[in-house]
Amino acid sequence: MDFDSALRALPHGPEFRFVDSLVSLEPGKSATGSYRLRGDEPFLKGHFPGLPLMPAVLMVEAIAQIAGVAAQTDPEIPPLADLRLTAIRSVKVFGAAFPGDGLQIEAEVQGRMGPLIQATGRVRLGEKILAEGQVTLSGGAAPP
Numbered sequence: 001m002d003f004d005s006a007l008r009a010l011p012h013g014p015e016f017r018f019v020d021s022l023v024s025l026e027p028g029k030s031a032t033g034s035y036r037l038r039g040d041e042p043f044l045k046g047h048f049p050g051l052p053l054m055p056a057v058l059m060v061e062a063i064a065q066i067a068g069v070a071a072q073t074d075p076e077i078p079p080l081a082d083l084r085l086t087a088i089r090s091v092k093v094f095g096a097a098f099p100g101d102g103l104q105i106e107a108e109v110q111g112r113m114g115p116l117i118q119a120t121g122r123v124r125l126g127e128k129i130l131a132e133g134q135v136t137l138s139g140g141a142a143p144p
Helices: 003-008 056-072
Strands: 021-026 030-036 081-093 102-113 116-125 128-140
Touching: 003 021, 003 056, 021 056, 030 056, 056 081, 056 102, 056 116, 056 128, 102 128
Parallel strands: none
Antiparallel strands: 021 030, 030 102, 081 128, 102 116, 116 128
């Protein structure tokens, strides 16, 4: 699967996608993507007026999205339908992302059990880790 196809497989519309492009992909195992915080995203108007920054919960969403790309490209396991973020654990936020920042989002699939996928990931700005944690994704059987 090529990088563009892998990104298009995300269930999110472009307005709620926090991965602009894939940097690397080891199908079924790990992925790295990039996201540029442009500054015109609607959520920045209220978070926070005069000092806009990306909400930490959206950094966690970016980790879940890149984890979904890694998991859904496994050549041995068919993609799950309706893949969703269902749990977060051990999330730590170490810094903030501001308009103009180019973020690197990484995730590694740690394990799978039926429709559940456990992954760890992080958001970096250069070498600095801004956020890290574990996500659990789940979905149903792929339609025939």
